[in-house]
Every structure is written in structure tokens, then in C-alpha cells.
Amino acid sequence: MSDTTRPAIEMAGVRKRFGATEALRGLDLTVPAGTVCGLLGPNGAGKTTAVRVLATLVAPDSGTARVAGHDVVRAAEDVRRAIGLAGQHAAVDEGITGRDNLRLLGRLHRLGTRRARERADELLARFGLAEAADRLVRTYSGGMRRRLDLIASLVTSPPVLFLDEPTTGLDPRSRQEIWDTVKELADGGTTVLLTTQYLEEADRLADDIVVVDHGAAIATGPPDRLKAAIGSQVSVTLADAGQLAATAVVLSAMTGGDAQVDIAERTVTVLTVPGVSVLLPALVRELDGAGVVARDVAVRAPSLDDVFLSLTGGSARGDGGDSEQGDAAGSAGAVGRAA
Amino acid sequence: MATVVLAAPRPSTVGRLVADTWTSMLRVLLNYRHSPGLLAASLGVPVVMVVVFGYVFGSAMRVPGGGDYREFLMPGLFAMVATNGVMPTMVGAARDVGRGVTDRLRSMPVSRTGLLLGQTLADLLVSVVVLALLALVGLAAGWRARHGLADTAGAFALLLLFRFVMTWAGTLLGLAVGKEEAAGQLSVAVFPLAMITNAYVPTGGMPGWLRLVADWNPISSVVQACRELFGNPSAPGSAWPMQHATLAALLWSAALLALCVPLAVRKFATHGR
Ligand SMILES: Nc1ncnc2c1ncn2[C@@H]1O[C@H](COP(=O)(O)OP(=O)(O)O)[C@@H](O)[C@H]1O
Numbered sequence A: 001m002s003d004t005t006r007p008a009i010e011m012a013g014v015r016k017r018f019g020a021t022e023a024l025r026g027l028d029l030t031v032p033a034g035t036v037c038g039l040l041g042p043n044g045a046g047k048t049t050a051v052r053v054l055a056t057l058v059a060p061d062s063g064t065a066r067v068a069g070h071d072v073v074r075a076a077e078d079v080r081r082a083i084g085l086a087g088q089h090a091a092v093d094e095g096i097t098g099r100d101n102l103r104l105l106g107r108l109h110r111l112g113t114r115r116a117r118e119r120a121d122e123l124l125a126r127f128g129l130a131e132a133a134d135r136l137v138r139t140y141s142g143g144m145r146r147r148l149d150l151i152a153s154l155v156t157s158p159p160v161l162f163l164d165e166p167t168t169g170l171d172p173r174s175r176q177e178i179w180d181t182v183k184e185l186a187d188g189g190t191t192v193l194l195t196t197q198y199l200e201e202a203d204r205l206a207d208d209i210v211v212v213d214h215g216a217a218i219a220t221g222p223p224d225r226l227k228a229a230i231g232s233q234v235s236v237t238l239a240d241a242g243q244l245a246a247t248a249v250v251l252s253a254m255t256g257g258d259a260q261v262d263i264a265e266r267t268v269t270v271l272t273v274p275g276v277s278v279l280l281p282a283l284v285r286e287l288d289g290a291g292v293v294a295r296d297v298a299v300r301a302p303s304l305d306d307v308f309l310s311l312t313g314g315s316a317r318g319d320g321g322d323s324e325q326g327d328a329a330g331s332a333g334a335v336g337r338a339a
Numbered sequence B: 001m002a003t004v005v006l007a008a009p010r011p012s013t014v015g016r017l018v019a020d021t022w023t024s025m026l027r028v029l030l031n032y033r034h035s036p037g038l039l040a041a042s043l044g045v046p047v048v049m050v051v052v053f054g055y056v057f058g059s060a061m062r063v064p065g066g067g068d069y070r071e072f073l074m075p076g077l078f079a080m081v082a083t084n085g086v087m088p089t090m091v092g093a094a095r096d097v098g099r100g101v102t103d104r105l106r107s108m109p110v111s112r113t114g115l116l117l118g119q120t121l122a123d124l125l126v127s128v129v130v131l132a133l134l135a136l137v138g139l140a141a142g143w144r145a146r147h148g149l150a151d152t153a154g155a156f157a158l159l160l161l162f163r164f165v166m167t168w169a170g171t172l173l174g175l176a177v178g179k180e181e182a183a184g185q186l187s188v189a190v191f192p193l194a195m196i197t198n199a200y201v202p203t204g205g206m207p208g209w210l211r212l213v214a215d216w217n218p219i220s221s222v223v224q225a226c227r228e229l230f231g232n233p234s235a236p237g238s239a240w241p242m243q244h245a246t247l248a249a250l251l252w253s254a255a256l257l258a259l260c261v262p263l264a265v266r267k268f269a270t271h272g273r
């Protein structure tokens, strides 16, 4: 059976081809038990395929994958008993109530009729769906559906949870609710593999991020290390164009990067060199010290686009995707501002 | 939150098959319960068919060799209800695939055969109700089963068997198509298949090649078998399935089941591989 010392999820050299498309080209992945791993990549990178391999839905062409110590091909049934899956779409039955959705899943998990009902009630209450429990799912909002879909994967409290783009297409509040739930599960010891197109999401939730592109991992590490390796963008907008030169000197000194001066916009921009992090208060102090009056100071954390630019020199955006690419670019990292 | 696995120890295969069949049936029946429109449509269609075919077209129809057209028609309409079983299962299976429900179920330690069997058995229950209603409407329109209880029961058993076959065919098609809209469009293709039969008109007046298709259409075997079992007027051609209609209907059903059930279960188990 599963043993706690070995990683909860292991993939080694996994390849999977669909006709002419090679969705996975030797993906390696290790997720220690009790941690959250963020699989980060653009549309078409192979994230869903990786999750489907791990959830025993597709067999890899080559390579090995183990979940909770069980091989996904040879011991698929044991893997299935250890996992919960919330896929890219809200996989809930719209024609019945939320409560019935969970009860039916509980019965399929062989909890017994009574225990299945109790478990459904527990989950609905805990995740704020008690009031909507007896409404048909087709009357739910998008956020509620996603939440129901998420808790549908928790019916057995599985030790390993797969979440495929759990917040794509959600409004900020629903996104926050999903994030809170994932954090709560992780705190309880559940191993979570979540895929996302948002660096911010992986940053908030994951202990480790694996950046995937074209079916292989191109970078792995804790979010901070990854971000530090990329650098962030610092920009200062001035009231007085006469101070542009002085500002450029300060920024270059602080970041080690080459300052770009935009005279028309009265803005100085610089990308920090990897390893240097610039904190907003320190920046404001330095500018003050140089007598610069800034109208706007911003430190922008790297976005997924920056990650890809930095890791691949800009040629790495997925070619297999069909949509939603603008989305990832739109959700830039946290922006700090001071006036 | 504690990460205790609540699932019970691994049960026997048969126990699991039965339990999962039952749960899967429950899911379909709950869907029907919350969709009065769906049930009303299933129940309304036979009534409309009796009116449209029996009274509108039927006013200009003559059955060769004599007999009442509405009595000739009723076995055809029963068989149509059986045939239409292909549609709800096809659309339902495709919807489940498209929405990821199939993926979730397949990622669980459940009996795949049980899940599909439950869906087809639930449909069978619904069709019992629809066939019973159509029989009542038929009785009101002057149709009678004239050969006693055993033959009548035999005819209805045959109709249910054929409906069961068609729901498995629908499941297979739905899994293969995988998109709800595409399945809806494919439903339209069922219509000509159902029309090129002996259900509404005797095949004797059709051009030779069309008559051949109609006489060998599995639906025609079911219709002819029911006409014989109910003792209703008929005008069978000389083709083998028309001369041995009950046997032909059983053979067709067995062959289609032997084809569709394993293929559907395999498609379900390995979907997307
Ligand atoms: N069942 C399939 N059949 C054919 N191609 C597929 C299938 N699943 C995925 N692909 C292709 O494999 C590549 C990776 O897809 P996917 O794993 O869905 O990426 P992601 O989830 O990162 O967007 C894409 O080019 C996609 O079109």
C-alpha cells in the first residue's frame, strides 16, 4: 500500500502522443506528500494530459507514473481509490440538485446510503453551499458550480487531489474562494497537484512550481526562487522630465539592470537582474534621497509571459492551444504602487 | 482536514456491478424527475404520432389485403418508441463526456459496465411507461391485441428488448461523438433510418432497392413480429426477415447487443486513450 516516505506523485520520462501531436515529451515530476505543486504553463503545454495520465484516464506511451505509491497503469484501481479529480470543466450533473450530485458520488464510493447523505451534508455546509443544496445545479452560478465540482472530488477525503485549472474563467471572488479551499486542504495534509496558466495562482498556492512547455518541464522550484530568477520590472514616472537622468542612475544602481528612459511618458523602466529583489519602501527612500519627485512608482512581479520570455527567450508560447491565451497575459503579478 | 480515506475495502466485482448499476440508474431517474418537460415530451410524442399518422395520413391509407390502417399503424408506432431510445442515451452520454462527468466517473473505483448498464436500465423503465401510454392511446383509437395474453406479452417483451438494444447503440454513439451538439445533430440521422421501414406504409409499393432496404431493416422485423403477435393486419414482403419476423427481430437484437455492449464498455473504459 502507499507509504508515506515516498513522494505522493512521481512521473518520470512520461510521453504521450495523440496522432501528430506530442502532448507530453518526457515529463518529469515529483510531488512530496503533503505539498502543493503548481503545474504552470500556457494553453496546449500538456497540463491536462499530465493530469489525465495521473488520474488513470489515459495510459502513457512510455515512462512511468506513480500516485500514492501505485503505478497508474498496473495498479490503476489502487490509484483511483487514493485520488480526487476536479477537471477543467465543472463535471457536475446539471439536471439534479447539488446534494444529489454528492450523494450519488458517495454511493459510488461505497460509503453506504446513510453515510453518503451525511458526507454530502457535511461538505455542503463546510463549503457554503448548504442553502443551494436542494436547487438544481443548472441554476447555480459559475463559481458555485466550480465549488460543487471541487467538493465533488473531496467525497472520500482523498490523500491526493488533482485540480485542472480550477479557477480559469472565474470572477475574482469565486477565485479567492477556491484558493481558500485549496489552502485549507493543503493545511490538512492533502497532496495537491494543480494546473494553472496564472503565475499569481501558482505563487499563492504552490510549495513548488513546475513550468511546463511543449510537454516537458522547463523549470522547477519554489515560487520565490523562480520569480527571483526572472527579476521584476520597476518603473518610475516623474512629474519633472529634468529628473529622468537622476532617476535612471538610482534605478540602475539599485537593480543592476539597464534603465530605459521614455522621455515622452517621463518614465524610467528597468528589469532587475535575476537574484536582486527591489522592495517598494527602499526604492521610495532612495528616490527621496536623490531629490527625485516621483508621480508613480511600480514594482511589477513577473507574469507568466515574463517567465516564458526569460526561460525560453520568447519563443515558447504554446502552439497547440486554441484560446484563453490573452487571459494568462492579462493577469500580471501583484502590482505595488506608491504615489 | 483529516485525510482519512473513507472508501470501504475493495468489494467483490459482482457486488460492485450491482451497486453501481443501481446508483447509475438512480442518477438518470433523478434527472427525469427534475425535468418534467423531458417526461412530458416522451409521453406526448406517442399521442401526437397516433393523431398525425393514424388520423391525418391514415385517412388516405389503404392496407393491401384489407384491415384497418390504425391497427396496421400501431405496431409501427410501438417500434418507433423503441427505436427512439437511441436518442436520449446518445445525447446523455455525449453530454457526460463533454462536461467531464465521464472523466470523473472513470477516475473513481467503480464498475464501468455497471455505470452504463444503469443508464440503459433506467431508460428501459421510462420506456415501459411510454409504451403503456401509447397502448392506452391506441386502444382509444380502436387498436386491439387480438391473440391473447401470451402473444401480447411477447410483443411487448420484444419491443422492450429492442429499446434496450437501441439505448446501447445510443450509448456507443454518444461516447464516440463526445459532444452534446454533435449528438443532437446525429439524432436527425435516425429519422430516415426509421422511415425506410414497413412501420407506416406497406413496403410493397416501394421501388425494388428501397424495398430491399426496408425489408431488411431491423426495425421492420420488430414491426412485422408485433403485427403477427398482436394479430393486427400486415402486408409482409417475401424477404426472409419478413417471413420469419420474430426470429429475425431476435437475431438482429442479439447481434446488435453483441456488437454495441462490448464496444460501448470499451469506449467508456478507454475514452481519450
Ligand atoms: N485526446 C486528444 N486528442 C488529440 N490531441 C490532444 C488530445 N488531448 C490533448 N491533445 C493535444 O495535446 C496538446 C496538449 O494538450 P493539453 O494537455 O490539453 O494541454 P493544456 O492542458 O496544457 O492546455 C495540445 O496540443 C492538444 O491539442
Ligand SMILES: [Mg+2]
Binding pocket: A044, A047, A048, A049, A088, A164, A165
Ligand atoms: Mg488543459
